[in-house]
Amino acid sequence: MEKPTVLGVDIGGSHITAALVDLEKRALIQNSIRRNAVNSQQNKEELLNAWCEVINDAFGTVPKSERNIGIAMPGxxxxxxGISLIKDQDKFKSLYLINIKEELAKRLQMEPSNIKFINDAAAFMQGEVFNGAAKGYTNALGLTLGTGLGSAVSINGIAKDAALWDSKFLGGIAEDYLSTRWFVNKYFSLTGKKLAGVKELAAIANIDPYAKQIFNEFGRALGHFLADIIKEKKAEVVVLGGNISQAFNLFAPHLISNLKAFHLDTEIKLTRLNEHAALIGAASCWDLVAK
Structure with missing residues (x-):
């Protein structure tokens, strides 16, 4: 049976991105990517209509009878x-307890069964397993390092949200130390200067000893955090994504040396699919079902 072309959708607090995915080639179909900014404070009708506009546009000429959708959603x-349980997060308040699957199906004139949802961190990992940096590995761990800490594990090709963000770590929780705000707060505590984020810090790391120190400290902390999880999950590879991972060369030496101190030589890889990982991962839900 020929594998279907599926629309992968990535929904975040400020955007929606959609693209057609060729499951046979395990890749996005060129020129099908559509992205729009979305205000997550809008009411239900405005939000759902904004999503449907992008989804319909990305489907292009695909007949309604042949449309399948995989959607990566935050938890x-x-x-x-397909029911939103998001509340007290300053986003999607108008969608709390709404059956998103049925609402979208109605607006898109398709069956609810043609729409599948996956956790956004799991979608990132599923994409990397399907045709990215974790392809071919039995046990894999994925982290998205950015404004928050996303995490997922893949066992035998099936990715699931690992929800490690609130794990106890260094007297607080992991997200306190492994996210953008830690970098910003740490630099401010050392210098009294406020930076916008990690990108700005990385730009001065070669000339600012405080910036360099912070990346070294982050690498050690990440290695310390990962050590027990790698052992517990028997991870053969760790795939890093998110904005912080773009400064990998600045924290990698201390990350890897700290893992070696724990007698671990697990492969640490950067995402191969970048922002396309969640789209491909969400769409690949249909490939997993086909099996």
Whole structure:
């Protein structure tokens, strides 16, 4: 049976991105990517209509009878039934307890069963397993390092949200130390200067000893955090994504040396698919179902 072309959709607090994915070639179909900014504070009708506009545009000429969608959504969310459980997060308040699957199906004139949902961190990992940096590995761990800490594990090709963000770590939780705000706060505590984010810090790391010190400290902390999880999950590879991973060369030496101190030589890889990982991962839900 020929594998279907599926629309992969990535929904975040400020955007929606969609693209057609060729499951046979395990790749995005060129020129099908559509992206729009979305205000997550909007009411239900405005939000859902904005999403549907991008989805319809990305489908292009694909007949309605042949449309399947895989959607990467942040949690908490009832992924099986398509119901939003997000509240107290300053986003999507108008969608709390709404059956998103049925609402989208109605607007898109398709069956609810043609729409599947996956956790956004799991979608990133699923994409990397499907045709990215984790392809071919039995046990893999993925982290997205940015404004928050996303995490997922893949076992035998199936990725699931690992929800490590609130793990106890260094007297707080992991996200306190492994996210953008840690870099910003740390630099401010050392210098009294406020930077916008990690990109700005990376730009001065070669000339600012405080910036260099911060990346070294982050690498050690990340290695310390990963050591127990790698052992517990028997991870053969760790795939890093998110904005912070773009400064990998600045924190990698201390990350790797700290893992070696724990007698681990697990491969650490950067995302191969970048922002396309979640799109491909969401769409690949249909390939997993086909099997």
């Amino acid at each position: 908490p969310f009832d992924y099986e039934n």
